[in-house]
Amino acid sequence: MSLSRRDILKLGGAALIASALSPILRAQSASTPPSIFSRGSRRLPRVALTIDDCHLSYILQRMENTLADNPDMRVTFFPTGEALLSIESKLPGVWKRIAEQGHDIGYHSYSHINPQLFSNQAALEDYDRWREALNKVLSKETRVYFARPPYGNASPSFLNLCGQRGLICTLWSWGWGGADAQDTAAYTMPKTKNGDVVLMHTRSVDAAVFAQGLPWLKSQGKQAVTLRQLYYDFRKEQIDAEGCEVSEANSLTRTCDE
Numbered sequence: 001m002s003l004s005r006r007d008i009l010k011l012g013g014a015a016l017i018a019s020a021l022s023p024i025l026r027a028q029s030a031s032t033p034p035s036i037f038s039r040g041s042r043r044l045p046r047v048a049l050t051i052d053d054c055h056l057s058y059i060l061q062r063m064e065n066t067l068a069d070n071p072d073m074r075v076t077f078f079p080t081g082e083a084l085l086s087i088e089s090k091l092p093g094v095w096k097r098i099a100e101q102g103h104d105i106g107y108h109s110y111s112h113i114n115p116q117l118f119s120n121q122a123a124l125e126d127y128d129r130w131r132e133a134l135n136k137v138l139s140k141e142t143r144v145y146f147a148r149p150p151y152g153n154a155s156p157s158f159l160n161l162c163g164q165r166g167l168i169c170t171l172w173s174w175g176w177g178g179a180d181a182q183d184t185a186a187y188t189m190p191k192t193k194n195g196d197v198v199l200m201h202t203r204s205v206d207a208a209v210f211a212q213g214l215p216w217l218k219s220q221g222k223q224a225v226t227l228r229q230l231y232y233d234f235r236k237e238q239i240d241a242e243g244c245e246v247s248e249a250n251s252l253t254r255t256c257d258e
């Protein structure tokens with residue numbers, strides 16, 4: 001890994017997360033097969049809510065409204081390429097608003113085909129097609145950090161794609177997508193742990209849980225953060241643990257004794 005502990009500690013603030021992640025990703029793609037990211041640090045009161053597929057515009061609209069009511073919370077969307085385009089036609093500008101408000105957008109295939117069916121080349125072409133859709137709805141080229149395989153199937157071709165394109169293959173450690181919103185809020189949500197990557201979809205039940213979940217997190221002193229933030233916290237903790245005292249402090253400007 002090319003990013004030293006001292007380098008990462010010198011960086012301050014969420015705005016520099018992107019520059020902190022880039023060398024990590026370059027090192028990852030150059031040498032070792034990409035690892036799979038499923039959860040973040042258990043020490044910090046942060047979780048990453050992730051919303052897959054995003055095919056239904058009225059559900060996405062409800063989630064956007066919930067986010068507007070909870071302006072200090074950030075989430076990550078994993079839309080397919082087809083969903084990027086179809087949602088944009090029904091809710092013009094929605095993806096730009098989501099990106100501008102600091103939420104993450106990750107790759108979840110163009111048309112939700114099981115990655116097991118893709119050759120390495122087909123997986124790369126699928127990603128490039130998805131990127132074209134993203135560039136179109138955002139009207140610009142944007143760095144993409146995270147990739148989640150449909151059906152959670154991190155196939156060899158999907159992992160090869162992540163290595164080739166510098167993406168972090170991301171699964172999940174918990175889910176808020178139960179069959180009943182009240183049951184999920186009562187029994188599943190309270191078991192959410194620090195660092196969890198929480199799986200959700202654009203379903204009516206999930207939108208109801210989402211609307212309850214963001215205020216609930218706040219009431220518990222927890223924050224919904226982007227996958228970028230959760231991953232950054234996780235890598236920083238790993239680097240700290242390689243020889244620096246790990247404290248509860250959350251500062252990125254402190255220094256360690258060598």
Ligand SMILES: [Zn+2]
Pocket residue numbers: 052053108112150151
């Ligand atoms: Zn999916």
